[in-house]
Amino acid sequence: MPELPEVETIKSQLDNKIRGKKIKKVEVNLSKLVRYPLKKFKKIVEGEKIISISRRAKLLIIELSNGYYLVIHLKLSGQLIFNGEKNKHTHLVYYFTDGTKLLHNDLRQFGFVKVVSKKEFNHFFEKENFGFEPLSVKFTLKSFKEALFKRKKSRIKLLLMDQSFIGGIGNIYANEILFFAGVLPDRRVETLKDVEIKNIFQGIKKILSLAVKKHGSSNRDYVDAFGKKGNFVPLIKVYQKEGKPCLKCKSKIKKIKLGNRSSFFCPKCQK
């Protein structure tokens, strides 16, 4: 579940809780999550202080005092919980010198932790080739239009979820943004009118910032850094609402497959 709002929530909470703490020991119960030689990983992490926590797209970045960075992706079901209770999906535990700890859980085991040195850091993100950071002030209507112009044939929903186009939007928010904008998910970029592009742009900003404020969506497994669920689910208008009446016009919400993912929309409100 972690899309931008969920990762952003965890980032802010962890920044508050673990910045400045020193890692005494790291326990690894499922080594495939660690995309780095295990012995080296422990050597790099143990004994270091946490300098900062940041986010790029859906990645969480923990900066260590020795110049290394831990780059974490939660994929579908990852959780980072401060001082939580261990369970059978707890694959990593960072123990701090003050007696607190940070759990990394992952039911589906798709997530990962990578180690990146200061030297490799810029190169790493160039290689990842993330697009716009949607809540940044640098992401403007003008830059959005210019980028869209290069992807004329794409279907708009697939593009919103394309991390090299714009970073951080997943299936839930892509559906919600297009409902907000009144645009059908399978529309080709070249058919979009100017006002529709503007509405999509505003939808990106509005939906994502509202979802950050609500600490994200807990549809299944997502919890924040305190193990609590997010509060955006009651505000979801179309995602997984197939057959339910549209909140605006009472038409039945429809579902189609696009790029192997479910897309939900109101056939009357979205054109």
Next chain:
DNA sequence: TTCAATGTTTAGAC
């Protein structure tokens, strides 16, 4: 028992 699920990557097709 079968299917779908929040994300990404890869292979292959046109």
Next chain:
DNA sequence: GGTCTAAACATTGA
């Protein structure tokens, strides 16, 4: 090169 699809990863719950 742009774009699309299916499959793979692992597990759960409907």
